[in-house]
Amino acid sequence: MTEFLDALVLARLQFAFTMACHIVFPAFSIGLASYLAVLEGLWLLTGRDVYLQVFKYWLRIFALVFGMGVVSGIVMSYQFGTNWSVYADKTGAVIGPLMGYEVLTAFFLEAGFLGIMLFGVRRVGRRLHFAATLLVAIGTLFSAFWILSANSWMQTPAGYAVNAAGQFVPDDWWKVVFNPSFPYRLVHMVLACYLTTAFAVGGVGAWHLLRAPANAGARVMYSMALWMAALVAPVQLLAGDQHGLNTFAYQPAKVAAMEGDFETREGAPLILLGVPDADAATTRYAVEIPRLGSLILTHEWNGEVRGLKAWPRSEWPNVTILFFCFRIMVGLGFAMIGLGLWSLWHRWRGSLFAAPWLQRAAVAMGPAGFAALLAGWLVTETGRQPYTVYGLLRTADSVSPLGAPAVAGSVAAFVIVYFAVFGAGLFYLLRMAGKAPQPEEAEPQAGIPTRTAGITPAPALEPHPAAGLSS
Amino acid sequence: MAFDLAFIWAGVIAFAVLAYVIADGFDLGIGILFPLLKQKHDRDVAMNSIAPVWDGNETWLVLGGGGLYAAFPLAYAIVLPALYAPLIAMLLGLVFRGVAFEFRWRTERGRFLWDWAFAGGSTVVALCQGIALGAFIQGIKVSGRAYAGGWFDWLTPFSLVTGVALVVGYALLGATWLTMKTTGELREEARRFAFASGIGTVALIGIVSLWTPFLNPIFMSRWFAFPAIVYTLPVPLAVAGAAAALFGGLRAGRDVQPFAAALGLFVLSYIGLGISLYPEIVPPGITIWQAAAPDKSLAFLLIGALILVPVIIGYMAHAYWVFRGKVDVSAGYHD
Numbered sequence: 001m002t003e004f005l006d007a008l009v010l011a012r013l014q015f016a017f018t019m020a021c022h023i024v025f026p027a028f029s030i031g032l033a034s035y036l037a038v039l040e041g042l043w044l045l046t047g048r049d050v051y052l053q054v055f056k057y058w059l060r061i062f063a064l065v066f067g068m069g070v071v072s073g074i075v076m077s078y079q080f081g082t083n084w085s086v087y088a089d090k091t092g093a094v095i096g097p098l099m100g101y102e103v104l105t106a107f108f109l110e111a112g113f114l115g116i117m118l119f120g121v122r123r124v125g126r127r128l129h130f131a132a133t134l135l136v137a138i139g140t141l142f143s144a145f146w147i148l149s150a151n152s153w154m155q156t157p158a159g160y161a162v163n164a165a166g167q168f169v170p171d172d173w174w175k176v177v178f179n180p181s182f183p184y185r186l187v188h189m190v191l192a193c194y195l196t197t198a199f200a201v202g203g204v205g206a207w208h209l210l211r212a213p214a215n216a217g218a219r220v221m222y223s224m225a226l227w228m229a230a231l232v233a234p235v236q237l238l239a240g241d242q243h244g245l246n247t248f249a250y251q252p253a254k255v256a257a258m259e260g261d262f263e264t265r266e267g268a269p270l271i272l273l274g275v276p277d278a279d280a281a282t283t284r285y286a287v288e289i290p291r292l293g294s295l296i297l298t299h300e301w302n303g304e305v306r307g308l309k310a311w312p313r314s315e316w317p318n319v320t321i322l323f324f325c326f327r328i329m330v331g332l333g334f335a336m337i338g339l340g341l342w343s344l345w346h347r348w349r350g351s352l353f354a355a356p357w358l359q360r361a362a363v364a365m366g367p368a369g370f371a372a373l374l375a376g377w378l379v380t381e382t383g384r385q386p387y388t389v390y391g392l393l394r395t396a397d398s399v400s401p402l403g404a405p406a407v408a409g410s411v412a413a414f415v416i417v418y419f420a421v422f423g424a425g426l427f428y429l430l431r432m433a434g435k436a437p438q439p440e441e442a443e444p445q446a447g448i449p450t451r452t453a454g455i456t457p458a459p460a461l462e463p464h465p466a467a468g469l470s471s
Numbered sequence: 472m473a474f475d476l477a478f479i480w481a482g483v484i485a486f487a488v489l490a491y492v493i494a495d496g497f498d499l500g501i502g503i504l505f506p507l508l509k510q511k512h513d514r515d516v517a518m519n520s521i522a523p524v525w526d527g528n529e530t531w532l533v534l535g536g537g538g539l540y541a542a543f544p545l546a547y548a549i550v551l552p553a554l555y556a557p558l559i560a561m562l563l564g565l566v567f568r569g570v571a572f573e574f575r576w577r578t579e580r581g582r583f584l585w586d587w588a589f590a591g592g593s594t595v596v597a598l599c600q601g602i603a604l605g606a607f608i609q610g611i612k613v614s615g616r617a618y619a620g621g622w623f624d625w626l627t628p629f630s631l632v633t634g635v636a637l638v639v640g641y642a643l644l645g646a647t648w649l650t651m652k653t654t655g656e657l658r659e660e661a662r663r664f665a666f667a668s669g670i671g672t673v674a675l676i677g678i679v680s681l682w683t684p685f686l687n688p689i690f691m692s693r694w695f696a697f698p699a700i701v702y703t704l705p706v707p708l709a710v711a712g713a714a715a716a717l718f719g720g721l722r723a724g725r726d727v728q729p730f731a732a733a734l735g736l737f738v739l740s741y742i743g744l745g746i747s748l749y750p751e752i753v754p755p756g757i758t759i760w761q762a763a764a765p766d767k768s769l770a771f772l773l774i775g776a777l778i779l780v781p782v783i784i785g786y787m788a789h790a791y792w793v794f795r796g797k798v799d800v801s802a803g804y805h806d
Contacts, residue, residue: 018533023621063571067569068570070526070569071565071566071569071570072566073533073564074529074532074533074562074566074569075562075566077533077536077540078536078551078558078562080540080547081536081539081540081547081548081550081551082551082552082555082558082559083552085547085548085549085551085617086542086546086548086616086619087544087553087561088548088551088615089544089547089548089616090544091544092540092541092543092544092545092547092764092768093541093764093767094767094768095540096540096541096542096544096764096768096772097541097768097772099537099540099541100537100540100772100775100776101540101543101772101775102774103533103534103537104534104775104779104780105779106780107779107783108783109532109535109783131508133634140565148670153501155768163765167618169666169764169765169767169768170765170766170768170771171768173767173771179615180773192745206563285644305534400551400552400555400618400620401552401617401619402552402555402622403621403622405622406555406556406622409556409709410555410556412564413557413559413560417563417567418566421566421567421570424570424574424581425570425574428577437518460535
């Protein structure tokens, strides 16, 4: 029994590790793809070359990020079977087609438009190239649509039946795809991708402004990113609140763990800080605001908020992880809003580019989006425990029949290989971002294989009278 | 044999796997031959000859895996844990190899490291796929709806032979690809590799083919019982024909014929495998109909696959057409 538990814990560890390494890349590429479309649109609209310059600067980084996302994604598509075979057998008929559409969408995109977007500016003309950039941005959103639909179905399953073999089978595809938590999760996640990208871009812009305050490209990055912080971060607060209310309706135990509530109360306080102690079923050193918890979750001063004790312990998720990760995410969210307001103040005073402390703060907040993204992902997925399909299929009943040593071996191999490979990738990324944007930004070099060139990068290498290989 | 959704999906996945094996096969073969190419210039040319197409080739692996999960979840759930160690090693090999393509051009100092990542990753991928194939053919222990064997069941003399066979076979595909795509000394070197790996491939196909029927009496009856033998006999004859075309083409110094013949060997071996296995998707005993998802799932994804897969194939065919002919060595491809 203990050995089985170990194998389960190891399998969860492996999935969490490989997923955490993967998720940051697609999140960044979703945000960057939309950012690049906006930049190119602004360039076409205004004719200002600085937009094209910033476009080319981030295009090269997009190429590397997207490539690492593809590489780490192949692992994910096999891991459901290798490590979660019972889950795969039971959910394949429902989740499989959703993921199948994600894969098809991604490849359709790679086959058609990435090559043009990366290498085709001079080849296909401005309008067509802009169309390709737009399609890539839309395509990344479609991928997000399908993968989040699959993920949401695990949280709030709907539209299914169970057959004689104990498998979930589709009953109503519309209800499966648009399951109750999906719209909220999609909005919250896409905004998170945008904010993650905005703060990374703003951090890079601020870094270069601190060294060269007149750099036009860095100014564009910095200013656009701070507009995003000022406008989108507050919207994300509202979206997150709505997502939380949806979770409260469908997964109240998750919310209880996020809030650190053990007791069921009417007029529950909002616990700001504290240390939850699951063994003693209490949150120690709690700093709380009376009644605010009920007000937020039920919109009534005396609304009832169920605490974890309302469920047997076997239904509890890991309170410590949820409680702290939720506070990290929300705390970073408020810091983002704060930075946005601060930038509005300087913008109003006309001192946006002459505020070194704001720039330093923007540099410090550069990785904030990634941290918030990972913390939020941990909240929602750890909060789904102890189930893989919420309320229906327990995690312990989902795992492959593998021995602990086999899984331990693969966990170790993944950790070593990922640190080596993605460590090197991060190093190359930071080196690229460390170079200040120049008026004459180079495009991705034709002839050098770029993973993101897509699966048919013909435009990249096709001999062309203007810029052929042999020229 | 019923022409239903499960049968169509078995065909789609069989096609994806075959497309993967022959397409990624030759670019993995380049990786396997990489350490044998002594000149840095030759290695650059070899890598450039596959740079535009290798990523698309790997697409089929993901489509095959994703399709299996959606269409035959029971097979996906039994086969993947049974082949755990070789599959994980294969995935890690693919990671190394995939990033090596890109990272290699971003560093001077570290280039030799990524060269080794490329060669080592490719060889590990080929070996693990061959081992996984052998273990799969041998049969997988099932109890209820789950894999019931140990986590070293995949390691047998037969699976080791199939592992080596796939490394040698991919090397043949790579060598004939280079023969087709390059000129001069590199081409002569590739031809020598093609001869050696061709002899090895044909010999190993023979060994595996003779061994397979003895693994399972059902395989034996599918091959040799009358009237099946009327349909199966042409397969080994065609293999002999493809081998003759391979060596004849190499001796005559032809460009395309050896590569086409090597592809033929792979396609015929694949057909032979199909004869042994069909209609089982998890040997022994689980058929495609037992493992299939309900029609509602199969139909839902089939709509997307029927629209998008032909488009993807079209784009890929276009890429190969654009890059047809010899790699231009004189061009400063990577400076």
